[in-house]
């Protein structure tokens with residue numbers, strides 16, 4: 664779980680220093696730093712990191728706008744940072760469908776799980792996209808929605824059995840790869856009781 668590449672952006676250099684230290688100690692590779700939102704988008708575009716951590720309130724383009732641009736054009740997972748007082752900004756982050764944010768000042772113990780969660784969500788999205796029979800076929804979007812629902816239900820069932828969310832997803836994904844089945848089919852087998860851990 665090490666060596667993942669991260670771009671960080673915050674207009675306060677002390678926060679960047681802090682972030683960088685925690686990330687490096689946790690085995691991440693900080694490949695780029697910016698103090699402006701527009702610079703952050705440029706860095707993400709050119710460096711293609713595994714993750715971008717963006718402050719919301721930055722000069723140039725704010726973090727919410729930068730995150731939207733990144734989501735649309737590049738697809739890199741983003742974790743937003745916001746100050747506790749900036750509740751209106753959290754709302755705009757929600758509106759921009761950026762669901763992952765961390766409130767400053769954050770603790771080291773909060774940062775890494777928040778990052779792992781963002782990376783897990785992105786990994787899961789990619790897996791859903793790959794699970795489609797033919798992405799260009801008519802009904803593919805509907806198929807993806809149904810797959811997501813069936814996998815979510817199967818995960819919930821597995822989690823009741825004591826697995827973490829990530830382990831539940833891993834079980835479905837790895838079984839699908841091993842058996843050369845769609846995740847959707849494996850999830851249906853979990854739900855019917857045909858397949859257990």
Ligand SMILES: [Mg+2]
Nearest residue numbers: 674718720721
């Ligand atoms: Mg700021």
